[in-house]
Amino acid sequence: MRVKIKATGIVQGVGFRPFIYRIAVKNGLNGYVRNRGDAGVEILLEGEKENIECFLKDLREKKPPLAQIYEIITSPIKGKNKYENFKIYKSSEKGELSGSIIPPDIAICDECLKELRDPKDPRYNYFFITCTNCGPRYTIIDRLPYDRKNTTMKDFSLCSFCNSEYVNPLNRRFHAQTVACSKCGPKAYLATSKGELVACKSPIREAGRLLSEGLIVAIKGYGGFHVATATTKDEPLIRLREVKHRRQKPFAIMAPSLEVVRSFAKLSLKEAKLLASYTRPIVLLHKNENYYLSNLIAPDLHNIGVMLPYTGLHYMLFDEIDEPAFVMTSANPPNQPIIKEDDEALKKLGDTVDYVLFHNRKIAHRCDDSVVRVHRKHQVFLRRSRGYAPAPIMLKEKVRRCAVGLGGELNNTTCVLLENKAFISQHIGDVENIETRDFLENATKHLTHLTNSKVEAVACDLHPKFTTTKLAHDLAKKNDWQLIQVQHHYAHIAALMAEHGAKEIIGICCDGYGYGVDGEAWGGEILLCTQETSGFKRLAHLQKQPLIGGDIATRYPLRVAAGILHKQLNIENWLLQNQKHFPYGEKEIQIILHQLEKENNTFKTTSCGRVLDAVAAILGVCYERTYEGEPAMKLESIAIKGKNVLKLEPKIKGNILDTTQMLLEVFENRQKNSKADLAYSAHTYLAKGLAKLAIEKTLENDVKTLGFSGGAACNEILALTIQKTVEASGFKFLVHETNPPGDGGLSLGQAFVAGFYIL
Ligand SMILES: [Zn+2]
Ligand SMILES: [Zn+2]
Numbered sequence: 001m002r003v004k005i006k007a008t009g010i011v012q013g014v015g016f017r018p019f020i021y022r023i024a025v026k027n028g029l030n031g032y033v034r035n036r037g038d039a040g041v042e043i044l045l046e047g048e049k050e051n052i053e054c055f056l057k058d059l060r061e062k063k064p065p066l067a068q069i070y071e072i073i074t075s076p077i078k079g080k081n082k083y084e085n086f087k088i089y090k091s092s093e094k095g096e097l098s099g100s101i102i103p104p105d106i107a108i109c110d111e112c113l114k115e116l117r118d119p120k121d122p123r124y125n126y127f128f129i130t131c132t133n134c135g136p137r138y139t140i141i142d143r144l145p146y147d148r149k150n151t152t153m154k155d156f157s158l159c160s161f162c163n164s165e166y167v168n169p170l171n172r173r174f175h176a177q178t179v180a181c182s183k184c185g186p187k188a189y190l191a192t193s194k195g196e197l198v199a200c201k202s203p204i205r206e207a208g209r210l211l212s213e214g215l216i217v218a219i220k221g222y223g224g225f226h227v228a229t230a231t232t233k234d235e236p237l238i239r240l241r242e243v244k245h246r247r248q249k250p251f252a253i254m255a256p257s258l259e260v261v262r263s264f265a266k267l268s269l270k271e272a273k274l275l276a277s278y279t280r281p282i283v284l285l286h287k288n289e290n291y292y293l294s295n296l297i298a299p300d301l302h303n304i305g306v307m308l309p310y311t312g313l314h315y316m317l318f319d320e321i322d323e324p325a326f327v328m329t330s331a332n333p334p335n336q337p338i339i340k341e342d343d344e345a346l347k348k349l350g351d352t353v354d355y356v357l358f359h360n361r362k363i364a365h366r367c368d369d370s371v372v373r374v375h376r377k378h379q380v381f382l383r384r385s386r387g388y389a390p391a392p393i394m395l396k397e398k399v400r401r402c403a404v405g406l407g408g409e410l411n412n413t414t415c416v417l418l419e420n421k422a423f424i425s426q427h428i429g430d431v432e433n434i435e436t437r438d439f440l441e442n443a444t445k446h447l448t449h450l451t452n453s454k455v456e457a458v459a460c461d462l463h464p465k466f467t468t469t470k471l472a473h474d475l476a477k478k479n480d481w482q483l484i485q486v487q488h489h490y491a492h493i494a495a496l497m498a499e500h501g502a503k504e505i506i507g508i509c510c511d512g513y514g515y516g517v518d519g520e521a522w523g524g525e526i527l528l529c530t531q532e533t534s535g536f537k538r539l540a541h542l543q544k545q546p547l548i549g550g551d552i553a554t555r556y557p558l559r560v561a562a563g564i565l566h567k568q569l570n571i572e573n574w575l576l577q578n579q580k581h582f583p584y585g586e587k588e589i590q591i592i593l594h595q596l597e598k599e600n601n602t603f604k605t606t607s608c609g610r611v612l613d614a615v616a617a618i619l620g621v622c623y624e625r626t627y628e629g630e631p632a633m634k635l636e637s638i639a640i641k642g643k644n645v646l647k648l649e650p651k652i653k654g655n656i657l658d659t660t661q662m663l664l665e666v667f668e669n670r671q672k673n674s675k676a677d678l679a680y681s682a683h684t685y686l687a688k689g690l691a692k693l694a695i696e697k698t699l700e701n702d703v704k705t706l707g708f709s710g711g712a713a714c715n716e717i718l719a720l721t722i723q724k725t726v727e728a729s730g731f732k733f734l735v736h737e738t739n740p741p742g743d744g745g746l747s748l749g750q751a752f753v754a755g756f757y758i759l
Contacts, residue, residue: 001052002077005043007059008100009070010391012039012146015132016067017088018174023058025169027051030083035145038095038452039102046081066106066133066278068391070099070421088175091145098452099418102141104387105222105367107280107310109134111172116312122161126182127204127313128359134278135178138390138426139223142364144450148177152362159184186361188313193350207357208317211326215354216240218331218345222311223367223386223426224338225331225345227353228254230323237296237327243352245334249627250298252282252305252369255325256318261306263324264291271374279387280310284373297327300621302637305371310387313359330368335430337439340366365446366439367426375716381740382714383411385427390447392421393738393748396501399755403457404444404481405747406468407431408488408514410628411740414444415747417755418453422498422748424739431467441471457482459750461491463515484754488514488746489525490536492709495749497529500734504530505705506539506698508690508722510712511742512554512609512629521547523607523710524657526694528701531756539697540655542611542690544604548592556582556624557613557631559592564614564663566596581623608686608712611659615682618667619675629711635679636715642680645673650689652696657689680717687721695729707734713741 007016012035020033020043029047036042045052056074063069108116112129115121123129130136140151148154158166162181165173173179180186190203200206207217214236216229227244229236231253241247255261258272265285267275275283282305287298298304307328309315317326330338331349339345340363345356367389371382398419405415410430416423425443429436448455458481460472469485476483486494493507509525516522517538524542546563553559558581565571575582575589582588595601609632616622616631621638625631646665651658662685666678673681694706706726713719713735726733739745 001049002044002046002079002081003052004075004077005045006040006073006097007043007069007071008040008097010066010068010101010103011041012100012144013103013137013141013177014066015064015176016041018132018169019062019064019067020059021086021088021169023055023062024086027055027058029055030081030086032083032087032089034089035091035147036095037093037144038097039100039144039146039450040095040097042092044083046083064132066103091147093145095144095452098454099421101390101392101423101451102144102146103137104279104389104391105136105139106134107278107387108312108315109278112312113315116315123181125316126180126185127188127311127316128180128186128361129312130176130178130180131172132174132176133172136222139363139365139367140178140361146177151177152364153178153180155361156180156185186359188357188359191356191358193346193353193355195346198355203357204313204316205320207355208319208321210355211317212321212323216352218349218353218356220342220345220356220358221313223363223365224340225349226328227331227349228326228328231293231297231325231327232323234294234296237294240327240352241296247626248299248630250301250305251327251329252307252371253293253297253325254307254309254314254328256309256315258308260324261285264288264293265304265306268374270377270379274372274374274379275306275308279370280308281370281372281387282307284371284382293325300634300637302640303373307369332429335432336435337429338366338368365426373714373716375719378735378737380714380719380736381738381744382742383427383744384413384424384740389426390423390450392423393499395420395422395498399752401456401755402453403459403751403754404448404455405459405749405751405754406440406444406472407747407750408461408743409463409466409468411743412440412468413744413747414440414447415751416444416447416451416453416455417748417751418451422751423447423451424748427744437467437471440468455479455481457484457754459484459486459754461485461515461746461750462487462517482754484750486750486753487517487536489522489527489710490529491746491749491753492741493527493529493536493707493749494752495739495745496707496709496734496736497531498748498752499736499739502705502707502734504703505707505734506694506701506703508694508706508708509710510608510690510718511710512607513605521603521605521607523605523609524611524690525606526690526697528697528703539701540657540693541606542608542657543659544606545610545659546596546602547605547610548595548602550601550603554610554613554625557617558582558623560610561614561617561663562592563596563602564660565667567660568664569667578623611663611686612682614663615666615679618663618670619678621675621679632712632715636683636717638676639679639683639717642674642676642678644681644684645677646681646685648681648685650685650692652689652693657693659686662686683715683717684721687718688725691722691725695726695731698731705732705734709736709741709745711742
């Protein structure tokens with residue numbers, strides 16, 4: 001019997017052909033296997049029927065750990081047997097199938113780590129040791145099929161030792177495209193910030209030593225540069241914050257082992273598993289009572305972002321020093337993508353860093369680290385990037401046509417949605433300028449090309465002025481795609497529906513800002529979304545509150561508090577007591593009071609984020625937002641230690657949850673109760689109120705399922721309180737599991753709407 005098999009999925013770059021070779025030989029079959037230009041694999045088999053059946057069983061049951069098979073297409077072919085053995089053939093450039101993809105970058109595996117540390121191993125101390133089960137993939141692949149010549153490894157010819165492993169079917173590095181050693185592979189070198197080489201025996205360990213002494217070193221990794229420094233000293237952190245213009249925003253850190261992590265942070269089983277998984281994300285962990293690292297790493301926050309090393313290079317940084325961890329933050333100039341080119345690193349980081357640790361392999365595609373946190377046992381993505389992208393999120397059902405979602409404005413991603421596979425890009429960042437716009441456009445093009453997708457529609461936000469909206473218009477016109485604009489909070493809930501295959505849902509969506517269908521600022525919404533209608537209904541929302549001065553109130557949350565309290569109280573004295581927190585002091589306060597009186601220059605918002613901001617300002621937790629989400633994050637950090645002392649009953653008028661009364665109570669009790677208790681009470685009020693309102697709407701509309709999405713769904717207190725309240729009422733409750741609740745998850749929701757509803 002002769003058959004041809006085509007497999008789609010993640011089947012290139014995961015040791016799939018060596019695996020096929022082994023099971024073909026084991027089952028006594030002849031023929032070949034080869035990679036294809038569409039990221040799939042083609043197999044030809046000749047042999048007895050039962051042997052082929054055994055082969056197919058092995059194929060399904062014993063596939064390599066990182067491989068994902070989406071489809072196996074088997075077709076018998078005519079003609080006589082012509083192969084005398086089984087071989088791995090040269091790849092074919094051809095591609096006709098859609099929906100396969102290359103794997104994400106994979107952290108160094110245990111076997112490679114052991115070899116790195118074994119003085120008898122030929123790759124002892126080789127910083128880029130990898131095998132078929134580990135190493136970079138997405139960030140080194142220029143084009144398909146996944147052959148060495150199509151990756152940035154093409155600059156490094158295999159030495160005879162590496163080649164002997166590469167061609168040996170019994171070796172773990174059989175056909176591993178990233179195989180290399182200190183003789184033939186990429187080299188590391190240390191340079192000053194001016195680019196002058198520093199002579200030293202081991203550049204990596206020397207960099208580790210410099211870091212532990214408190215110097216700032218840029219480090220080239222798989223998907224871009226990090227800026228690193230010590231974690232136990234304040235001085236380098238003060239300097240780093242000054243030069244990066246990052247006054248408060250937390251830095252992620254890297255620690256060499258779980259044991260070290262446990263010395264400064266609490267670690268649940270689930271968190272430990274995530275930290276050590278091959279995706280190696282940054283995990284937000286609670287600082288423990290013995291926390292001894294600098295408070296300047298994550299100022300005023302109860303948690304800290306930690307990751308474990310994911311390359312040999314990272315492990316070696318810790319070899320000869322005592323420092324427990326290093327700051328490891330993405331190297332990017334403000335509002336620009338992570339740096340990936342060597343000359344760009346010197347040009348743009350020269351004033352920030354003291355040294356740069358380079359290696360001489362090019363980065364084909366940049367990729368930031370992923371960030372997750374755990375709510376009890378449940379993982380929540382703050383950023384889905386390295387280790388995950390571009391592997392798809394598998395949906396429960398197929399969409400009707402292939403669509404692209406370009407996301408919103410901040411923390412953006414792009415999504416190509418093909419049938420039931422959502423291919424979501426790495427983190428793109430805030431798309432506000434030409435650099436990030438180009439990055440977004442190229443990432444979209446690259447994903448479409450890799451998956452061989454024929455796009456029919458492009459979706460974007462409803463906001464008329466977003467850069468992504470303009471890009472969507474351009475792409476629609478250029479490619480003759482249908483353009484669909486999707487309201488921000490609808491897109492969040494649609495992403496939740498996509499992830500769970502929900503047909504009908506009452507969605508609670510809370511965040512900072514989204515452009516509403518009425519042109520106003522939304523952000524605390526209860527929406528009814530069904531698959532029968534091509535849209536959504538806004539059933540309820542938080543009370544509209546004034547934003548004095550618009551955007552400036554987002555930066556200075558005392559303005560939000562003033563706007564809300566003003567209706568009920570004379571707040572002039574209180575504002576004057578706080579005048580040092582207004583950039584223009586008393587003069588500014590008088591203007592604000594005048595504007596409130598006349599309702600001038602005042603915008604309305606239903607944002608949940610702004611209400612939390614106002615609480616943070618009243619409690620003196622945060623007066624100025626220097627990074628996205630800062631007041632609300634710091635408020636959560638305080639609240640986590642508190643109790644519900646106010647015990648307020650949600651005040652619901654019709655379809656609106658009142659937020660004024662709660663804020664008044666917080667204000668009046670601010671001398672009486674602790675900040676922690678008041679902060680916790682405010683969280684509980686919002687969570688219970690939103691849940692109660694949503695349950696009412698669920699009953700009215702005869703829906704069975706509720707869900708929670710939006711940036712505020714990353715808030716542990718809100719998320720868990722809403723969940724508890726909803727589940728106590730007997731309804732099904734959905735939260736995101738594989739896609740971020742924040743704006744990084746918008747692109748999926750948009751693409752889902754555009755892919756499902758052919759308007
Ligand atoms: Zn390995
Ligand atoms: Zn070699």
